[in-house]
Amino acid sequence: MASTEIELRGHIIDSLILPRVWGAIEDAGARFKVREMRVGQSEEEPSYARIEVIADTDEQLRELLGELQRLGAALAEEHDARTEPVTQDGVLPDDFYSTTNLPTQVRVDGRWLDVADIEMDVAIVVDRARGRAFARPMHEVRVGDEVVVGFDGVRVEPLERARHEREVFAFMQSPVSSERAKALAIGDVAEAIREARAHGGKVLFVLGPAVVHTAARRHVADLIRRGFIQVIFGGNAIVAHDVEAAMFGTSLGIDLATGLPVEHGHRNHLRGINAVRRAGSLEAAHKQGLLGDGIVAAALEHGVELVLAGSIRDDGPMPGVITDSVRAQGRMREAVRGVEVAVMAASMLHAIATGNLLPARVRTVVVDINPAVVTKVADRGTAQAVGLVTDVELFLGALADELRQEG
Amino acid sequence: MASTEIELRGHIIDSLILPRVWGAIEDAGARFKVREMRVGQSEEEPSYARIEVIADTDEQLRELLGELQRLGAALAEEHDARTEPVTQDGVLPDDFYSTTNLPTQVRVDGRWLDVADIEMDVAIVVDRARGRAFARPMHEVRVGDEVVVGFDGVRVEPLERARHEREVFAFMQSPVSSERAKALAIGDVAEAIREARAHGGKVLFVLGPAVVHTAARRHVADLIRRGFIQVIFGGNAIVAHDVEAAMFGTSLGIDLATGLPVEHGHRNHLRGINAVRRAGSLEAAHKQGLLGDGIVAAALEHGVELVLAGSIRDDGPMPGVITDSVRAQGRMREAVRGVEVAVMAASMLHAIATGNLLPARVRTVVVDINPAVVTKVADRGTAQAVGLVTDVELFLGALADELRQEG
């Protein structure tokens, strides 16, 4: 028999924290006693609960506490976080603490430190000398790094959506419905982008190749030129299609102006890639005028950070594409800092990868015509992502229009 | 051993008629000899082929000829169509000829008669006295009707798409792709509607409830008011949602202006239905102002023919909804006469039902965000339907815009 007390504070009932904590205890086959409970007498007033959690074994209790902590529970009795040193590069101690994407603190030498650059499913490294703590992916830890193990001395701050917040993104409650008014949703996304830009927050667009297959290419270029996009994540294909469109006016051999296939158009794709390879870089290709006025040209001209991650289905690849997935992930990790709004359009692979890296506080919209994509992004842990099942071309056109008005 | 000669005329190679005929013969385990073949020396010049078809048995030959005929083959030696009288109301002779949706003629007393009101999978009734022939569904035949049996004396005219035709609808070659430029497709649909209206052809919209769930409702009302819609097929739900929107500004309890659920909004749906039932008819409800300026109001004001077919999932039902499916089908059958363009939006059940009734010459666009719907409509024989996998709300908005320009 093992037991300890946990505390919950805040809007623990209407944010569903308390019910989830009880459910987790029950699912683990453990028991609980409510030791103290103060319920906020109105919706403004926070609540408080102190609960004794009782498990059969120490091991079971420890595991359960880890789970409860992710839900926002704090140990009533506070300890420092335990740490262990890394003994092999790129390998964590067995009992490493694995993060959520929620704001997280660790207690080091009696003080609570914010964990910098939080993202999901990574470790926490403590720099005791400087009094700092960082989220760090497994492959980046080095011998001697001090890594948090177990669950003591870690606390996680669950998202309590403010009433305002709820309204802004309220249209998207049902993440995969396609039967809601899109006009409203698009207005709210535009508003979130404007808000972020008003105080210099960065906006990230994750773009799949369908964006260039369709007429959406010019909408994206337009959004870049008007300062609404600071970071773009994409793959080889989006650049290849963009260049093909600039050089030949086609996309995978379909004439973008008529929608009709052109003779031998399938070769245009490879020709475009070959031409940029000859130039040696996207920048050089742009100077030679190969990129026209497309997405890449706009990005280069307006200092948009372009992280292009290669994949095994690529032709070429294009210069500028990072073919090593670990290195690409690293670049994406750096680029998401400061991002406040993320719009993921028609790109399953990149959307999931980006979702893994984003802190929970980033407002994220996944736009795809295929509900399965939205479901997958959510399934893999990006709970803060809201989905919009709609046509990406028409969505981007309407978003550009919306941001043109009263912009 | 049984054999006969068939003839093929026209663009039999580039319209794929000849290859299909040979494939069908091969699939049936029969053989053929090309007796005569003149190939058009250029793409303007028609071709001609006379082919001997050889099967093991008379029965096999007969079955095969039926198949070939559907592909456009004519018997080299012409006979009158054979007929048998109906002996039981609503029941056809065993060997009845079942139609395609292609232009069809039957030879009666040595003369080729056009079969009126052609549609798929029905019988042909001959009125020898008046020298006329009609397509007629099984349940409508009456004792004494003379019904075509076997395959003799029937000829079918395959669609040879003209080059112009191909261009207009060319964007839609891949029926379920969602990665093509929608802006182009929408332009072509608008053009088809304008062409039909220019000479008084009717335009049919088949509407599913998602049209009213979303902001698309006003786009449809707008298209009606500007004369672009003559016939609407729908169900109980579309009227119920339209009335709910008019009376309460909600759709299934979602506020159409904010996208947020309203308290007790789910009841609005039933209240709307109840109010119209109290009024007694859609017309009476409109006079009492219950219908606002929605789709039904616009339809009533502009003489649009509204065929509402009930289904087992309906609440109410609404006055004006035809609850008997056979009677509803009959009304739809009458209403499709004169239709030249059909736009099916977000409605699987009604789209399939309508597809069954339309002659092949009607230009048909199936718009749905779910590719499965488009595939199903095509699978069930509506080969002339082209599909657009896109967001119905955004599609209808863009179509209304397009038809506003240079209209």
Add this chain to the structure above:
Amino acid sequence: MASTEIELRGHIIDSLILPRVWGAIEDAGARFKVREMRVGQSEEEPSYARIEVIADTDEQLRELLGELQRLGAALAEEHDARTEPVTQDGVLPDDFYSTTNLPTQVRVDGRWLDVADIEMDVAIVVDRARGRAFARPMHEVRVGDEVVVGFDGVRVEPLERARHEREVFAFMQSPVSSERAKALAIGDVAEAIREARAHGGKVLFVLGPAVVHTAARRHVADLIRRGFIQVIFGGNAIVAHDVEAAMFGTSLGIDLATGLPVEHGHRNHLRGINAVRRAGSLEAAHKQGLLGDGIVAAALEHGVELVLAGSIRDDGPMPGVITDSVRAQGRMREAVRGVEVAVMAASMLHAIATGNLLPARVRTVVVDINPAVVTKVADRGTAQAVGLVTDVELFLGALADELRQEG
């Protein structure tokens, strides 16, 4: 300013009742004060809350109370239900109470009466003389019926899923996931069917045409013969395909034994329908041997109740198909009494229609390869339905196997 007190009892925190109540109050722009709260000290012990709800107007308060009541709140001060008489056949009083599909009681003359035959979105008729109350759809009320209006004196019992219950259907938490182990899910569905049959509960299968297009037909016939199905809902198509399969071994012209199209096979469908029409009824057709050993034959032989609802896309229709949707709905309504498990396979229209009619206590599984179908069924209020995105043919085969073991 208007206020009243409500009470909540039971597992109001872990069943999420309390958070939902607070959320609803907040969404309505009203306020609340917690007057009394006793939290169960462990997971076995129920909780209690008495809450004052404060709204700006009487009207707002009334609307909100209706909403809260649906969530399981009871007015602290109990009144009798108010009723109004029906003054026009098929039309309800304006302020009629519209039901949920949860167990419901109304207070009549100081006594709480169970509402019989509860289903969603209908009215409650009180028979004061006999001390009874019934759920009744709008179109069935007659002049003089006493209908409950407003929210007083109605109480709804939210489903508190027992721990056991949760485990049985636990695999299906994510209603549209297709990446979970199906073998486990199928085992649980088999178990639910066995439990229901063990005490004579009825099992309903709602079948779409894909069941017969595929090899699943024999699995369903097999389940009927082994007593696992008591009620079948379907449409014209399922019977037509079943007869086609029996008479010709094809389904829409595809040979079921080889998967290859047969010559002129598309006509088989119509021939089958015509043959049964000639026989005059399914029973007569069965006597003539037209139905082979398919689903319909098995159903007729084993006294399975077969409710066939027509739709506008039907050919024929088949004898036995109810073409009037209101009458068909009525027959379905009667047939669902006593049903404890419902398996809906590959049938969107019939699944939604059936979902509307089922009380919340019926364990319902929606099986479809298209996630959109599952989502739609859930969206329309059948919250108790759990979805299984899988191949219906393979699912039914595996279910039949599972029920054969240790059966």
Add this chain to the structure above:
Amino acid sequence: MASTEIELRGHIIDSLILPRVWGAIEDAGARFKVREMRVGQSEEEPSYARIEVIADTDEQLRELLGELQRLGAALAEEHDARTEPVTQDGVLPDDFYSTTNLPTQVRVDGRWLDVADIEMDVAIVVDRARGRAFARPMHEVRVGDEVVVGFDGVRVEPLERARHEREVFAFMQSPVSSERAKALAIGDVAEAIREARAHGGKVLFVLGPAVVHTAARRHVADLIRRGFIQVIFGGNAIVAHDVEAAMFGTSLGIDLATGLPVEHGHRNHLRGINAVRRAGSLEAAHKQGLLGDGIVAAALEHGVELVLAGSIRDDGPMPGVITDSVRAQGRMREAVRGVEVAVMAASMLHAIATGNLLPARVRTVVVDINPAVVTKVADRGTAQAVGLVTDVELFLGALADELRQEG
């Protein structure tokens, strides 16, 4: 005005070669005259056509000839292929010939050479000294390589599906239908695998993570052990899930034996990866018993070639995963040699990448529950791929059963 003569030989009508050639000429705005035509008098006898193609300009004619050649046309007058040397590593001459995945020959010094290792969208390098020609991707060409440019002296052999071939895979004519009998399809796939194995042909399985999420893991391990799989392509996830299943009995925290989430199970995924990283390699992890009896263990024990390509969404990554996409593609390219049957299960990214590399003669089945995946694989040029929209877990179970019988 420019013109030349082309020749077509074989089953040019029923294989649709002639109609496609005429369509392409017409689409290009060019004209043709049929100079000679001999139609096979029966289905066994090949046909012959000599056609003059007339275009406005030399450039237009050249482009068009390239297109026609891909369809199987040969220039009536034969020339040697033209070549140009590579002048910059990884960059092709502007006018390089880009391949199809069909059997291809080039004429070098008057002799027709087979192009080795043909795949789609790559260049042809000629080794004149050794009298050989190779398909080679853009990034692999080196300064001095002699690359085929233009269209002269290249000939492509279109797939003429033999009647037998058609039957074997005939069930899959409609690539995205989910309403056909799966039992038949699975039997045909099993047969294709048996045929390949009978003469030592290799079978490739491309596996997505859903295979391990579900109970399908043991079916794949079983197929490996019985010698039905020689090559596996996958990603980091499939190994990570496989190891998690072996070490903890869970997959992404879901207990594979009960389908229920386990406490803190989400961490198991990372723990498994960490443990293998500590071991240093998959082989070492296997020796330490970390891999249990899963897919990777079976693959290591039976000498299956395992190509694991990393992507930006990976955790870890696992030892053995190739993180550089160009290098991974290279390894896949080598591993597909000798493959005769490819089964792609639940893996869009890897399926598309593999489809790009496979010669057209490989029998390919794409199995996914999401029709969009199948459509995408086909859209990107893998025309020989046939799709099966079904549940991967149930498919693999049924396939393993089928191959157990009479194996």
